[in-house]
Amino acid sequence: MPKREANLPEGTRLTNGVKIGRYRISNSRVQCECCNEVMTITNFSRHPKTGKGTPYDRVRIVDTGLSLTEWTNLSTNNPPVFLVQYSDQPDRESWVQPNQLLMSEIQDYFTRGATLVKTEDESPLPPLIESRDPSDDMSEEESDGDIDWGDTSFSVVFTDWTSLPAESIGRIIAFSGYTGWCSLRSVCRKWREMSDQAYYNLCRLMPPARYTQALQKKTHVTSSTESQTDLAMRDRDALCKLKDKN
Amino acid sequence: MASESISVTTSDDQTIQLSRKHAQMSQTINSMLEDSVGADQEAIPLPNVSSEVLKKVIDWCTHHENDPAPVEKVKKLNKKREYKAKNSTISDEWDKNFVNAELRVIVDILLAANYLDVKGLFELMCKHIANELKGKTPDQIRERFGIQDDLTEEDKAAMRKAWGATKNDS
Structure with missing residues (x-):
């Protein structure tokens, strides 16, 4: 499990002078x-x-x-x-x-x-x-x-707030859906990596029809004329290709 | 006969007693107990959980001690093939009150639930965090969680190109 708190004993002085x-x-x-x-x-x-x-x-x-x-x-x-x-x-x-x-x-x-x-x-x-x-x-x-x-x-x-357990990221995406994933992966690099992995796992687990249904959510994310389903399908394909490539 | 209570030692060197029933709601502790059958019952070390957080976990276990076992829930879920985004509504009033805590505490409980493998609690914390994230822009999430934006402009441009713009990008 990722550790959220570094093992810094009391008295440790950090580079900015602040002391634990x-x-x-x-x-x-x-x-x-x-x-x-x-x-x-x-x-x-x-x-x-x-x-x-x-x-x-x-x-x-x-x-x-x-x-x-x-x-x-x-x-x-x-x-x-x-x-x-x-x-x-x-x-x-x-x-x-x-x-x-x-x-x-x-x-x-x-x-x-x-x-x-x-x-x-x-x-x-x-x-x-x-x-x-x-x-x-x-x-x-x-x-x-x-x-x-x-x-x-x-x-x-x-x-280190970024160190949410990777397992929890998957769960959080499952609860918050496609837009949750979009938002999460745009926060920082670490969350982007974990979110993509979790999303990829969701892709593997879910049949496409169910998957797109699952990830359709009305939210702030979208800008283009593409529907949420289109976006989800495209993202899913892109991710799968990326994983295959790697 | 197995003792009715289990001793655990927390990261802050507190020894806490919890009932066997509650201990067994944690797959991690349960495994440790099974591995140590017949051995001297020393306190089980939980180096990743503080006493403050463990007490919260015990509170949750106490409230949910009569819930169906998570295994039964999974079986039900598989049978119905409900592969859809999960409902993140927290319906239990007690749970609503339980998650009404500082984010620091929530994350600590989430980490503890993950380490102790208390599935229901882990789900609850994830659900709560998902609700915290919903409708928020990446900027707002960063602010809420105190996370620095370490994505470069190139990263963001690539994301916009690949995934479409978000409200945050406008």
Whole structure:
């Protein structure tokens, strides 16, 4: 079975500087629970009323349909995702609470970190999180031991969403039909390969008449004057030829 | 006489007890049990399943413990020769509630169901993901799953030529 999570132990630092591990947060600081390294999030403005350093003007609150724990995409050739996971599992209504705003900023950093990885030739973005020594630059009332870290923490884990088991791709196509296959194979290379294989297997298993009937679905995919059946038949033939050739 | 409960050890080193009935709903565990008949009953290691996910799997098994065995369903299906795209409607209210979870959890359960070979659960998760994909453009799917578009313009042009344009390409 393909492994979805890479075997990256806590403390592993990735090429963009993000480290796998659990973190505690308090105001503008995050502390790694693994090595107690304290990082400060910089460059965000003060709240107009409280003066606290919550990143109100920099936070992207975008309804992507994702929950906070389903997070974003850092990329090289094998796109991983950094998952920022709250210990208290907030629901979406808690998006706008200060801690969550801070989390969004951290998440934004991870996203920008991805850009750093992807565009090595370009000038790197200034870091939003600056690593520093725990004892360095602490105010008097905020010595390391006095920080109230609260009970909100998050984890950074390495996730590869593309690694759905190949068997499941076949099932998903069986449930979503021809257009499901079209959409799936257009997402990324890995899914394209798995989708084509699954589709080919469906072709082999199904008698043509049943097959075309099975894959007829009213969906957004079509552009030409060809009917879904025509397209399905042509795709099926093309795939079979491709497989025979290989 | 075989014990009524089975111990398994999860990827996060938790030892969890599950009933033999639930354990046997997993073909993977079932095979392990059959292979170890007469041997000391040590906890079965499940290195690919976390305790959080295993508890979900057990929840599902508990709800579906009286369902017909998957083998019977397959036999019925073959007899009727129903080779058509499967209905992805999730009719069981409990199942609807069960899949109402974060995508991360859904994928974790899918992976666990695949590894443990719990067919009904695997089908349910695939059905749910298929429903998530339906009607979405590749762009929207990428966004939903957090996947980077690594297809080149050449790839996309070839796809348009071979398969016809999609809404996403317009």
